Amino acid sequence: MNYNLNDLQAKAPRSSTWSSLKKLLELISHEKRNLWLALTAILITSGINLCGPLIIGETIDKYIFVAHKNYQGVLVNCGILFCLYLVSFASSYVQTLVMGGVGQRMLFTLRNAIFNKLQILPVGFFNQNKAGDLISRVNNDTDKLNQFFSQQLMQFIGSIATMTGAGIFLLSVNIKLGSATLIPAVLILLFTSITSAWVKTKNAKNLKSVGGMSAEIQESLNNFRVIIAFNRRDYFRKRFDEANRENYKTAIAAGVANNSYVPVYALLSSFAQIIVFAYGIYLFSKGEIGIGLVTVSFVSYANNFYNPLRQLAALWTGFQTAMAGWDRIAHILALNTDLLSLPETAPEDNAPLLEFRNVYFGYTDDKEILHNINFKLEQGKTYALVGPTGGGKTTTASLIARLYDPRKGAVLLNGADIRSFDPVEGTRKIGFILQEPFLFTGTVRENILYGNELYVSHTNEQLEQVIREANLGTLLASFENGLDTKVTSGGDSISLGQKQLVAFMRAVLRKPELLILDEATANIDTITEKLLGDILNKLPETTTRVIIAHRLNTIENADEIFFVNSGEVTRAGSLDDAMRMLLKGKRTS
Ligand SMILES: Nc1ncnc2c1ncn2[C@@H]1O[C@H](COP(=O)(O)OP(=O)(O)OP(=O)(O)O)[C@@H](O)[C@H]1O
Ligand SMILES: [Mg+2]
Structure with a gap:
């Protein structure tokens, strides 16, 4: 879909002054x-x-x-x-x-x-x-x-x-x-x-x-x-x-x-x-x-x-x-958003939590990034997406979080097209920790509660209690002034790793059914990384996790590994398989 305004304007028939005025x-x-x-x-x-x-x-x-x-x-x-x-x-x-x-x-x-x-x-x-x-x-x-x-x-x-x-x-x-x-x-x-x-x-x-x-x-x-x-x-x-x-x-x-x-x-x-x-x-x-x-x-x-x-x-x-x-x-x-809403459909009983069915996608009309992708994610399991840089991992995750819609095919949540969900419900079910976390100017507290109505009226003490219960207490400790630590000019005042921690807390506190972590530990020291691993393990059993990582040690515990390269998503039987695929990909490219 072409959204480039300058381009659209150049192509549009010249409107007469009077029709513009009308x-x-x-x-x-x-x-x-x-x-x-x-x-x-x-x-x-x-x-x-x-x-x-x-x-x-x-x-x-x-x-x-x-x-x-x-x-x-x-x-x-x-x-x-x-x-x-x-x-x-x-x-x-x-x-x-x-x-x-x-x-x-x-x-x-x-x-x-x-x-x-x-x-x-x-x-x-x-x-x-x-x-x-x-x-x-x-x-x-x-x-x-x-x-x-x-x-x-x-x-x-x-x-x-x-x-x-x-x-x-x-x-x-x-x-x-x-x-x-x-x-x-x-x-x-x-x-x-x-x-x-x-x-x-x-x-x-x-x-x-x-x-x-x-x-x-x-x-x-x-x-x-x-x-x-x-x-x-x-x-x-x-x-x-x-x-x-x-x-x-x-x-x-x-x-x-x-x-x-x-x-x-x-x-x-x-x-x-x-x-x-x-x-x-x-x-x-x-x-x-x-x-x-x-x-x-x-x-x-x-x-x-x-x-x-x-x-x-x-x-x-x-x-x-x-x-x-x-x-x-x-x-x-005049732009139409192409994120369509489909009529609501009843979820299927035995459907997997999430399914990609014949999905094709490209950011621009002239280049296709994902070609006919099919895979299923079951509730409560941990999945890993691995693959070379530029292979399409973030793109796949973005489609799960419905930042974009597929060009062809469908992404199904509980057996129903993700487009038939109310956007509010969709975002509640899916938590996404972006590869490039973005924080708003304000405090750590405001950033953690962003898009989360549940704890808005909590005092700092009450919120700290909730954070401790979610096993996130040790993460908060890395901020000098705790919840009141200031975040200025879009997050420049705290380190990238700290930003990822805030993004992590923000996502986990929303108790999503599906949690996607895109390189969420790339800028974090190994001890904290291990801590995050423990927190992930302690999430409710029903939570499905999708972990995107370059460091293979972070995905050791994954139930299933998908290898994403050149717009194809293939199942790798084991970590070793994934390693072999990565090496093979490197050699052929
Ligand atoms: N916003 C965008 N607009 C146009 N093309 C994009 C955009 N984002 C990614 N791409 C293209 O899509 C392809 C896949 O990118 P993607 O970000 O999904 O890769 P990745 O597997 O997440 O890589 P990395 O490991 O570096 O994070 C790349 O070829 C990239 O050029
Ligand atoms: Mg990426």
């Missing part, structure tokens, strides 16, 4: 009332602002350029204008308040939606996407949308409303002069519709490179110790430099694309002014229109039409950037 509006459909309120407010503001020039123009022609000058009429009209402007102030205030909230709530909803999606996506997704790029999508791309919604959308609608109103006034005051004034606008419309897709593509490339740079930073921060130990600072500097340079180039290209509208719009608006001036005076000389209407109303309406249009040029690019960001987010939200 999908986005569906996501904030619960904000309908606020959007209508803001829209009404903006229409009132624009409407009032448009009435101004007409009232002034009419006042000049009616009360000033007539034989009997009527200053009282002028004053009355000024009073009307004053009241109208007060209303316009109030409505624009309402609009700002409402839309600021909508933008922030949308940012909140979107970030939540993405984060929740990330929680349910399969492990394969995280293998194929860099964390830095995902963070950039959650932070940067959603913020682009927020900026547009909280700051620009209403300006955008306001500009369109003012423009439309001004257009209607222009045409209704004098259709000839009005239509002439609007000719440059048609050219602007044409130019915009031709260049929009190009601008959106440039912005999408820029956002992608921001994601790439963020991924680069994240990788070098994660691995700074390796970088320093191998003196590879230059290499990472070079790689970062490349990512930064790429970002710089795409940012410039996006900037050029975004700003290309401004001069074109400015030029064409100036043409409109010339048309009003020349053609308006001509019509006045023919007596077809009053001078007040030409010099005040028409000039104002032409401004009211072309100024918002110029603003629209800037807003349009903000809109295109927001839509490019939205596309990147929408790709995450």
